[in-house]
Amino acid sequence: MLQVDTTTNIIIQVSNLCTRFGNHVVHSGVTFQVYRGEIFALIGGSGSGKSTLLREMIMLHQPDSGSIEVLGIDLQELAEAATLSLHTRCGVVFQQGGLFDSLTVRENVGLPLREHTQLSNALIDEIANSKIEMTGLSAESADQFPHQLSGGMLKRASLARALSLDPELLFLDEPTAGLDPMSADGIDELVRRLRDLFGLTILIITHDLDLLWQVADRVAVLADGKVQATGSMAELAAMKNTAVQAFFEGPRARAAAQQSEKLTTAREDKVTSCTGAPS
Amino acid sequence: MPKAIRLSHAARIISNEAQSLALSGQWTAFGLGILEKQIDSIRRPRNTKLFADATQIELFDTAGAWVLQSLLLRLEKDEVLVTLIGLRPEFGKLLAFVDHQIATQMAIPHKVPLKSHSLLDRLGRAVVSVISEAMALLTFVGESANAFGDWIVHPSRIRWRPILFNIRSAGVDALPIVGLLSFLLGVVVAYQSADQLMRYGANIFIADIVGISMLREFAPLVTAIIIAGRSGSAYAAQIGTMEVTEEIDAMRTVGIPPLGLLMLPKLIALMIALPLLTVFADLLGVAGGMVMAQSQLAVSYGEFLDRLVKAVGIGTCLVGIGKAVIFAAIIAVIGCFQGFRTRGGADSVGRQTTRSVVEAIFLVIVADALFSVVFSALDL
16 A cells, blocks of 8 residues: 555664563564665574564564554554554565465455455455466466465465555565575565565565575664664674674675675666566 | 545545546545445446546555556546546556556456356266275275284384373273263163153163163263264374374385374274273163162162173173274274375365264264174074
8 A cells, every 4th residue: 555644754663672481581672663665674593583573563472561663553552443454554474374275375365355345356356366466476376275386386375465455564474485596586576576566665584695685675683682783784794793793604695695796786777677567 | 444444535436527537535445445336337428538537546555556447448448538647656656567467367368167067967976086985995994904914913013102192092081971971871761761661560670771771782882972073083183184284294204104103003092992981881871770770760779780680691791892892993993094084274174073073973873783783683
């Protein structure tokens, strides 16, 4: 949904967030902002609390203290109706897809529209088809059931469902995990294209260094319960912080950085062709 | 947001004037409301010059763009010379994208929906599926027998721990419910017979009725039905979920035969536990009848037991226990078989679990009927 009045440019404001599971402290004062229209990535080692943070931002888990504001709404003490309305403004792509197994892909994608709007079934099917096509799935797969799809197709179908209500904010949990490099590249491009076309704000949780270099505008590094650093990949690479440097060492990280340099020049003209109205 | 859209913000088209359309409001999935259905009534004669003024559109999303573009395309098809003016540039980008999407969808040939099948066709399909299921069950029984043979030849491969675990979960844990229900069944049988017996002054024969009916029929049957619902369904759900999460495939790849680990321990455990449960049900069923006999027919416990020993031979008791062994095999085999047939996801697990219970109870009762025929032929 294209918002016209930009009353605020901060889409997500997380302040001094603390989370504990029993004695295990996951977050001890996490603070960061996400601005309108940017692609923001959250990285951190396994068990650093990325997924918990995501669950808190999409109102599936209540933090112990601190505050989260999403789209200008404080998530604490939110009434049920307001929660529902906020859910319809955010799209979430879960790591395992989270598609409903008893529905076809088209029914999955159309479900939020059928549930929340008064549109006709024919129009909903057309919009669902369009979302499915947009995420790069073939027309045949629209009639298939989730368990008949491969991993990469599941991710795309799940993305199509997250987009069905044209959300303002999109959460992606490990969008490229378990995908082959070709599919992962496709996701890179898809994410950029979505932002340009719909003015989406996108928050990604990922380990994929290629995705980070190619797509993320800003990256926050989560370690020891805090945000260690925030900045573009190039800025982070220059930092001395050990928790940050852990991501930039090793052959895979260096290869991704080099690859990114090569691609940046090649992309300049590609961007215009794929983001401009494809007519 | 779904209900928060006030009427003043809803998407609107004002088409009072012949040469212009005024579009306003929130052209979003929520804001469109029932506008989509009204839009068909907007018609103009051929070659009319029409200006669609989109200046007042506040919000625009895919659904809105779709409805607007469909309207424009339809008007163009009616040969109306329509021009869209005043759409904000960022909305224009979305409209162009949707235009492209509509064109792509037009290019895809629409699939003709399959014709509904005739009665004969459906009957044929149903028969084929029943036959193929029966064949699969036969294959499964064969494979299980094969795996069992393997255990007999190599006793070291027998997995005692899961067998003992299953005896506890299917047997010991079921004692309270089996005991309670068979006690109540004994009470009911005695109560229903009491009235008839009293008329003939044949009060003491209550022991014959309760003893034979409980030991021979009711105890094995009611125990088997409870266990089919309690353990058979659990087997199907457990194995079905493992099938969905690829645990069964993983088992095969690390060289553990799934039948040996999942199926045989359950089968053996149930074939031990169910006869024992049946004996327990016998005891409590007779106890229930005994309580009723004393209160309704004034047959004391001593007289009742005295008569029971004379009326009910060891054969009757063994027939009941022997049936329980067969019922146990049916429940375990059907539960595991349906579990292994699970394909797909959560939906399928539920379906197979239901089938396992229905089929197990069905086959238990069919087997019981066959036993009656066979025993009467053999005069047992």
